[in-house]
Amino acid sequence: MEFENIPFFRPDKYEEYVSFSLENTHLEPNQIVLYVNIGINNPFYENIQTIENPYYIRTLVNTYNKIHNSFIPSDLVSIAPNHYLRAEAAEAFLEMQRYMEEIDLPIVVRSAFRSFPLQFQIYNNNVASMGQKWADTWSARPGHSEHQLGLSVDILQPNTENINLSSANFENTNQYEWLINNAHRYGFILSYPYGYTHVTSYAFEPWHFRYIGIDTATYMFDNSIPTLDHYFATRVYPLEYVENIEQIDTNFNNIISTNANEYTEIQIENEFSVMNVVWIVIFSFLLLFFSLFVTAVFFRIKRKLYRKKRRLAMQYDFESISRKIKDKGEVGARRNVVRGSGINKRNVNRGSSSNRGRRIGSSK
Ligand SMILES: [Zn+2]
Numbered sequence: 001m002e003f004e005n006i007p008f009f010r011p012d013k014y015e016e017y018v019s020f021s022l023e024n025t026h027l028e029p030n031q032i033v034l035y036v037n038i039g040i041n042n043p044f045y046e047n048i049q050t051i052e053n054p055y056y057i058r059t060l061v062n063t064y065n066k067i068h069n070s071f072i073p074s075d076l077v078s079i080a081p082n083h084y085l086r087a088e089a090a091e092a093f094l095e096m097q098r099y100m101e102e103i104d105l106p107i108v109v110r111s112a113f114r115s116f117p118l119q120f121q122i123y124n125n126n127v128a129s130m131g132q133k134w135a136d137t138w139s140a141r142p143g144h145s146e147h148q149l150g151l152s153v154d155i156l157q158p159n160t161e162n163i164n165l166s167s168a169n170f171e172n173t174n175q176y177e178w179l180i181n182n183a184h185r186y187g188f189i190l191s192y193p194y195g196y197t198h199v200t201s202y203a204f205e206p207w208h209f210r211y212i213g214i215d216t217a218t219y220m221f222d223n224s225i226p227t228l229d230h231y232f233a234t235r236v237y238p239l240e241y242v243e244n245i246e247q248i249d250t251n252f253n254n255i256i257s258t259n260a261n262e263y264t265e266i267q268i269e270n271e272f273s274v275m276n277v278v279w280i281v282i283f284s285f286l287l288l289f290f291s292l293f294v295t296a297v298f299f300r301i302k303r304k305l306y307r308k309k310r311r312l313a314m315q316y317d318f319e320s321i322s323r324k325i326k327d328k329g330e331v332g333a334r335r336n337v338v339r340g341s342g343i344n345k346r347n348v349n350r351g352s353s354s355n356r357g358r359r360i361g362s363s364k
Pocket of ligand 1: 111147152153154207208209
């Protein structure tokens with residue numbers, strides 16, 4: 001079928017493409033592949049996967065991909081009183097904020113890192129006051145917020161402390177205008193642009209910026225890729241072809257490929273299998289050397305025991321002979337010899353010293 005010709009077609013999703021296209025006959029094949037790759041053929045918050053590596057800088061967090069409840073980044077840095085981002089994002093943000101200050105476009109931080117329990121509280125308050133549909137449009141469920149990654153920041157113009165986010169009209173400010181055209185130079189993207197609620201589940205959030213690194217942010221900007229979901233869904237599979245992605249994404253400008261978690265998992269799996277082989281080889285060598293060593297030690301001990309046994313036997317023979325001699329009454333000078341090797345040595349020494357004496361004598 002025509003799906004195979006889409007560059008970011010994924011064989012494992014073939015059945016899903018077919019069934020989604022039957023329900024959505026008005027969509028082009030590339031849109032079918034794009035949407036199924038994003039996952040929106042499933043309702044939001046269904047088919048949820050837990051993210052393997054939330055430290056991956058481009059981790060995709062959405063309604064289908066969840067951060068573990070206990071995850072708190074270990075490298076949080078303060079960017080404003082009581083607001084934190086991961087070190088890399090914090091440095092980029094502060095640099096951008098300083099520059100904006102210089103060109104007379106000051107910004108303030110409304111919110112940055114948020115823990116799972118805090119997001120839990122925010123979402124539940126929204127549900128209690130506005131109902132679940134509203135809460136799902138204006139806030140992420142706990143575990144599904146980019147704020148928990150420590151890579152997202154809500155930005156407003158100054159003097160908006162007591163205004164709620166959507167009443168601040170940040171989208172009408174020069175700060176917003178500058179950010180959507182330049183934030184990528186510092187590694188930031190606008191996560192939830194206007195008109196993509198059907199993909200992200202969230203309403204337009206002009207204040208919510210996400211750090212993904214300068215390269216990816218610039219790439220998305222240059223190719224007009226609207227969301228990180230689109231970015232990953234248009235990545236090709238398998239990874240060997242990732243180099244060609246620029247051309248593919250340009251061809252399918254508004255479209256999508258491999259999702260972030262699968263992408264990281266594949267990398268981990270590959271590394272894992274290579275490491276397995278290396279470990280098996282190392283282990284076999286160690287095992288071989290160890291068995292050789294054990295064999296060597298065994299034979300050495302065996303030889304020592306044999307020698308000791310033989311020495312004892314000889315000594316025994318010696319003693320029994322000397323006893324016989326003793327019995328015969330011939331004790332005298334031989335007694336020292338009989339008592340064992342120590343005395344033997346002394347005799348030898350004595351012998352050698354007398355030899356030495358003789359030699360010295362002869363040299364005179
Ligand atoms: Zn936000």
